[in-house]
Amino acid sequence: MKRVETTCGYCGCGCGIYVNVADDDTILGIAPSYNHVVSQGKLCSKGWHGFAFVRDSRRLKTPLIRQKDGNFREAGWDEALDLVAAKFKEAMTEEDNTDRIGLISSARCTNEENFLMAKMARAGLKTSSIDHCARL
Ligand code: SF4
Structure with missing residues (x-):
């Protein structure tokens, strides 16, 4: 197991956390950072328990590009980011x-x-x- 020091992303407080990660990259749990300047060892329930989304089957794992018929198709990051850049350039005229x-x-x-x-x-x-x- 390894402990990854990071910041809770659930709200703007930015509490300091450690994510306990198994060898197969499964998240085992969260622990507070006792020395963190903001949270000082305290977390709310979201910080302690809100990590199930990481393995949720509904989580997007690849960019989706909307087609003319309204449906989405999977795309690679290069294609998706090129499209975003082109749309921004178009809007910046x-x-x-x-x-x-x-x-x-x-x-x-x-x-x-x-x-x-x-x-x-x-x-x-x-x-x-x-x-x-x-x-x-
Ligand atoms: S632990 Fe709670 S209060 Fe702290 S950053 Fe996460 S959601 Fe916000």
Whole structure:
């Protein structure tokens, strides 16, 4: 078994956790990080027990691209990301992209992930239209 130190992704608190992982990569359980500056050894029930989604059969494992008939087909990451880039380029034809491109991040992301999302919006996609669910 190995212990992987990481951040709980369920909410913006960002509690410190250890994920106990078996040799076959099965998650055995979660343990709190007692030295973590935010959580100091405490976790809520989501942090302790909310990891069943990792092996849920409904979890998406590959990108899906919507077809003209409305159905989805599986695609590789290169194809999916090329399509996303092409659609963004198409939407960036006007100088002010505020009405054409908007990003929604998440309170479940870490501070660093939200920083990257804001950077991508403002510096990369030239839009200030970015929001996330913690503002509700
Ligand atoms: S353990 Fe609970 S409070 Fe802490 S980050 Fe996870 S969901 Fe939020």
